[in-house]
Amino acid sequence: MKIKRFTGLTAAIAVGALTLTACSSSSDDEATTEESTGASTGIVSVNGSEPQNPLVPANTNETGGGLLLDQLFSGLVYYDADGAAHNEVAESIESDDQQNWTITLKEGWTFSDGSPVTASSFVEAWNWGALLSNATLSSYFFEPIEGFSYDEESELKGQGLEVVDDQTFTVKLKQPEADFPLRLGYSAFYPLPESFFDDPEAFGEAPVGNGPYVLDEWTHDAEATFSPNEEYAGERTAQNGGVNVKFYQTQEAAYNDLLAGQLDIITAVPDSAFETYESDLGDRAVNQPAAIFQSFTIPEELEGFTGEEGDLRRAAISKAIDRDTITDAIFSGTRTPASDFTSPVIDGWSDSVPGAEVTQYDEAEAQDLWAQANEIAEWPEDRTFTIGYNADGGHQAWVDATTNSIKNVLGIQAEGNAYPAFAEFREDITNRSIDGAFRTGWQADYPALGNFLGPIYKTGAGSNDGDYSNADFDALLDEAASAPSVEDSNALYQQAQEILFQDLPAIPLWYSNVTGGSADTVEGVEFGWNSVPLLYEVTKN
Template sequence: MKRNKIALSGLALVGVGSLALAGCSSDSGDTGGGEAAGGGIITANGNEPQNPLIPTNTNEVGGGKILDSIFAGLISYQADGAVQNEVAEEITVDSPTQLTVKIREGLTFTDGEEVTADNFINAWNYGAALDNAQLSSYFFEDIEGFSWDENVEELSGLEQVDDYTFTITLNKPASDFAQRLGYSAYYPLPDVAFEDMEAFGENPVGNGPYMLDGEDAWQHDVQIDLVANPDYDGPREVQNDGLQIVFYSTQDAAYSAVLGGDLDVIDAIPDSAFETYQDELGDNWVNDPAAIFQSFTIPGWLEHFQGEEGQLRRQAISMAIDREEITDVIFQGTRTPASDFTSPVIDGWTDELEGEEVLSYDPEAAQDLWAEADAISPYEGTFTLAYNADGGHQAWVDATVNQIAGTLGIDAVGEPYPDFAGLREDVTNGTIQSAFRTGWQADYPGLYNFLGPLYATNAGSNDGDYSSEEFDQLLSDGISATDPAEANELYEEAQAVLLQDLPATPLWYSNVTAGWADTVDNVEFGWNSVPLYYNITKG
């Protein structure tokens, strides 16, 4: 069996769909330390995380951007999505189901503990154990020994070779597994985490370019304060003194703070400023495609949205939405109507899927489908679409429900939650009794990441509790295929199933539309729309 060595650019050999499959540096990631370049603390906008900051229990953007700043994984992703080694010295693909990982010696957590193979193995075992109820447990199901039926405390597919080497045995080929390893679910944890995981999540000890600025760094619902980690040794070398992420109640408030010089960077311009932000920010703005997908989900437990009736109603609602009008009028060219469930910036994307007409505005077809559903069981009540008011969603939600109401002749309204954490709590607990805003900012640059974590049975971000044996099988066949063209064809077939069932209703692809004040320089946004905070300079 040919052994493919991944030392940065080699990851292309196992990645089915990535943004950049070549051209990466061959450097091992040893940059000679993470001392700050000075110049002050960078301030940026964010959201109060849904949960304590535990890598395997965070699957939302607010907590994710913090975790990515304070932890370092085996690999990380450059601005264009290309892979670079971080903690890993070398990842060797021994066979389609066997990987060997060697990590660099001498790396430490911020409490002084050395990072070893055990820190990865213990963290992954914790994340995979069902009794720990981690939101990202799905990311370990390809490892030998994982089970959805019983609690497994130690995955048989993880084996320590020595202090700095371990092997990963998969229960089936997963062609992009090595490419996933920069996602936060695969971060290592220090020994102190296992003494009291919940307490650790309130004051985490990481190994990344930043660290918490003392025990009171996280002021809930206000901000979190990070400082440069002087002992970090990796490719994300910090060029500032630290990072303060402020939790604003609205995007408008954050944007006003940028204009007033009280905030350095905002990662999302509010829709109220789409007509003016380029003039107001001068040269300090960006409007580029990113791996972000916007949708809403109608959960299967709602009355009238089960079985054949539910399928007909989902299709009717989808075809009652004029995506072109909303993206033109409200988003001013910063969104593109969706024709699938992934993103055009991901390698392998296509806009020629069987059944994609369900995403086109067709009032007559929508009314016919709704009538078919009414023949099964007449619809009663109000269609409600929940969203978080702190995310700048009111305008498009109002436009969407107005179109649904006008086309289908029903009552439809938006339901604002004060903040993202509150909405996600009801969604995660399965207690929400309405449709709700959903979307996806990719964890790593691959098509599978937009499909498996969201719609596979038992997946951690499967918010509507969707389950389809046909979809699951096509997805499994796709990720097991070693030929990228074959894998992409299977993903297309899997998406055809989704277009029939509509476990989520695709709306549009988002650009990263963001800006910054004159107080900072070297602002760059990554492939997933998150600023590369460590590169920003101030002074």
């Protein structure tokens, strides 16, 4: 069993925040070339899920689409297995004041169609992603840039973004933010070729990127196939003949294919196999900490969950969940009960944020809180509290256990609300048409505490699916982002979490290990800090 513990991820990059230089010398480049010429030719297969939306970087904020985009595109930086950032398309990212940044690109980069990757490729892509008229799911990530607005059409070009020449552009932020370079490996910041702007809809079905692979075919609800990108100019050179991402309806089906040699890599083992997968796979089993937080969200306007009544009911439900028993019985120790809204593998994490006691199982207190809420407004006897989830993701067991815990402690009806597929589930969440609470979680985009807070809970953020809004919380996030050091920033993020524990826009459940594995058909399988396998490293003959 491979076990790797990651610590100090933010610190790994903080030292180089002002100037990130190229990661390899000329001798390193020569070694990469020699390795790539001897790369294996087999097609590596991995499980995945049908993306919610067409493959447009700024409009993808879920793991199904994210896995595909990360094969197709290269950003200014990329993250290695330990979460450290390395320049990829960027030659340097420099600032004298942490507010005004100059970004210089390496020469020789092209998209897979042969068109050049220039400063305009980034500026135009970011500007498009920030436009309110495009309603992108990741527009929040452009909020710190001068010119962004939630009230009127944003125009970053000419305000926060300026093209200096083909290889250089500048970024002006609304305030100093020392960790700005750390974010730039996230998909929202990927460049786009000119062909995208001619027909964004068509591009989303057949995207052209600048990453290690090109998309050969996307068969909806079935699979996506990739081959190595001959135009790729970076360090993540494909060591195989391509990648096949298979979309499965259940994790059990994927795991059975893995055991049968019909799948090379599985990114999540079904709970039915937790007791056996390490013996099934031997040293090819993976169980390692990852930057993943799991919860379920109770929408802000859900009946019975607003105002003082809502505060009481949210706290009662949180205290009615026996996280220790559920993680032991359902997950066999591959999950750890959550005591905050972030992840223990991120630098600055704390298990003693004031208010965290609301995550502790306490039947008597849960019942008392529920009774106090009923004094304000009685909970209807015929009403059922539901948690929505996608059945293709292996969530039924924990949802059933969680709702049973709530039902048994509070004496109300509670059950899961199953959707057949992830895309359908996400569509109802995005459209605000889901009825009841729903499972949520966060796989980090970049290794920082703020990434678990701002995108999910800040007012108007693209992944704020419960429509939570608290001005004091927002102000603390802004203050944390402009703090002079990572340590100062983390202290403010912990203060912001105190507010989350009071409001409970989501109910923290547990932190996830990545529990995956590989068949004996492949070598060099490594799962990164955020639970995603580094597919370009995998060899298969």
